[in-house]
Amino acid sequence: MNRQRLAGLIRKEFLQIRRDPSAIAIAFLLPVVLLFLFGYGVSLNAEHVPIGVVVAQPSPQSSSLVAGLQQSRYFQPRFYTSIQEARKAMMQRQVDGILWLRGPFTRTLLRGDTAQVGVFVNGVDANNARLVEGYLQGVWQNWLEQRANASGTRLLVPIQAEARIWFNPSLRSRDYLVPGLIAVIMTLIGALLTALVVAREWERGTMEALMASPVSMGEILLGKLIPYFLLGMGGMLFSVALAIGLFAVPLRGNFFVLLFFSALFLLAALGMGLLISSVARNQFVAGQVAIIVTFLPAFILSGFIFDIQSMPAPIAFMTHIIPARYFVTILQTIFLAGDIWPLFLGNGLALLLMALFFLGLTWKRSRKRLD
């Protein structure tokens, strides 16, 4: 290992990063776009769901139920005069559900009998449908309680559930999406960008010229590893700053622990990027392979959006070979729950093994030859 040669390679890499707009875009612009998209744009909570309300015979009782709906932040009621009209609105996706109070509703209620309410939910988006159904029941429940309080009696419920939500009490999906996003961003820099820039050296013939110089293969690899490690950590710090400063995501764990595990994950990602580029020697193929084997799994199979436990068993099993899975778990824990070492150790060990595996394989595969 020669200091002068390594320094020359690293200086070159930084000059290239500075002058190549596409590297800057992947390292800094893409994180901003993703953070804004997932911080502001995507929300897994159902809020302001448009819901159609059909009241056949308006009465004080029906009004108070509808008022409950109007006050809820989950719903945005729209009124229709007939069920046919409401059904048409649902077909056109103007509303996601219908609440139908039939003609005999008030009469039955006043008689003291059990009144029936029609609820229709658009089940095309199953997830959303379940949420709407649940929220509607909540509104219904509230209304019943209020009625009972007003008449001075207590609503008889055999079991009272006292629910507490831990770690993310306001149930903001942003709080758990944004930390997971950091794993995706670091995969982009570590694997995609690195695979692309090495493939570019092959494509432009610079790799052949490098190999014909006295540089050793270890120096070439380190000359890529060090700059993109720094760039990746930069992207990580930038994302953490945005997460805490802009999106008000709490960081409950230790910042240095976060830094440590990020570095570990980044090494694994860099190892994958370098490994891909030792196989795919043109940018197009390298980009495709990197997206399919690193970026998409980090997005879909890491537990960043979709819960791993609810995946079918074979797919849930497959997630074990994806480094982002371990890192997303660590990230979500560090941000929302704090330093939980038993969990960190297992996941950290997995990251360490993967980093060693990918970097080791790259090292073994790299020979200073063209064939």
Added chain:
Amino acid sequence: MDSPLRFHQVSKSFPQGKQRIQALTQLDLCIQPGTVTGLLGPDGAGKSTLLRLAAGLLLPDTGQIQVLGQDSSARQIDLDIGYMPQRFGLYEELTVQENLDLYADLQGLDPGKRQQRQEELLRSTALGPFRDRRAGNLSGGMKQKLGLACALLRAPRLLLLDEPTVGVDPIARRELWSIIQDLKKEAVTVLMSTAYFDEAERCDEIVLLHQGRLLGQKTPADFARPLAGRCYLVPTTQRRRDSAALLQHPDILDARIVRDGVRVLIASTDAVLPNTASWQAVAPSFEDAFVSLLGTTEQRHGQAAFATPGTATEAQESVVEVHELRRCFGHFEAVKGISFQVRKGEIFGLLGANGAGKSTTFRMLCGLLAASSGTLRVAGVDMRKASSAARARIGYVSQRFSLYGNLSCGQNLQFFASAYGLGGKARRDRLEWAKEALQLREYLPINVTDLPLGIKQRLALACALLHNPPILFLDEPTSGVDPLARREFWQMINQLAAQGVTVLITTHFMDEAEYCDKLLLMSQGAVLAQGTPAEIRNQASSSESGTATNMEEAFIRLIEAQESQLRRAS
């Protein structure tokens, strides 16, 4: 002194699909120290493989390679070897100075000595004024010079160059060559591959390869010697017609167009030839030796498929008229108001240094790029108004051939026939013609990626000619193509012109300029000279002392005269 590079029974093969392609077969080679050795051979002869083996970038399958006294398999890539690949690895985002700094670091150049060495190299390559320019913004010739400078930073003892002058204009080529000659004084051994015969003539020795085997290693003069008495100059003014006619003769191996007529190589000294009274015996050159050793007779069979030559119409009508054509890119004026005319059936050559505006002019003529101002009529159609109408009447072969690499040769032909809207009998006839006249039949099932460059070039020409266009545009069609393929290509172009097809062509090979009826010499977006090859040579001769003996010299003189004028003006 011991040989700096010695090959002993070296074989190397590469996997391709299921088979292995044999690149070099049992090659023995010994390079003399302190010489410049030229490496020549057709495409696929194994030149690049040989150089990469010598640089230690590939290992031989069998045999030994000794480089500077060490075995190449045991040796780490040495500080004493300079290697410049065909496309030298310059970092395009880095400036000239930064590239030099990087390679100085990589070659472990002492920071103290570095500056002095870099200054020396910047001076000899004349890149000094451009040290802060990004490598990506340099012209092709300047890039090659910078690549050479990077390979020379640590004054190597053995320098390996892979076609350093390909795609480089005559001026930059001359500069590169003078740098290489200077290295000889420093006792550097140089092994370089080249496609230029004038460069080969200047080498101390030539290694001639063919299909991975050594055909000979001798001085250029020794190569030419056996051909004594077989080379003649046939003085004529109808050079194209006569060369085509001469080639029909079975005893004539080569008939190439030169300054004063046609240069003929006959098969043997006792060949029976018609009316040789006016023929002048000339000394054989290495080029003649190359043709006689490697030339096949294949090319002449194909020619019969073209219509009979020698019936060129003497029509005077202009098919391309350009007046005050201008094109700006932002503030940069790439083409500065040029005017010229091309008559029907002419071969019109557009020459100029890298970045002179040739390709820009070409793209405007083909309607691929809008002109900023001026008039432009091609085949009677105003290109600025109805370029698509004219496009059906032109064929265009771009620098990179624009073929589909993963389609076979035949599929490419089918596709282009469809793209030009050919159907029924016309389609069948033209496809048949293409396969026959351009000798593509045996290559039909092969994917284009796997074809040699010369065949790709023929296929690209076939595709551009499928719709029988009266005007053909060729943008540097022969760059990087080996000498024999280049010859065949020009014979086809001659045939086309003889049939009345108008051909516009750009080229870097000045010997090819002699094949043209008219030439337009461009420099920095403006017309420097135009006329017949003889007129251009005369123009160069009168402006300087002495006559310009060949087109290359004329070209360099005219451009230098203009540059010194510009310098005086500023």
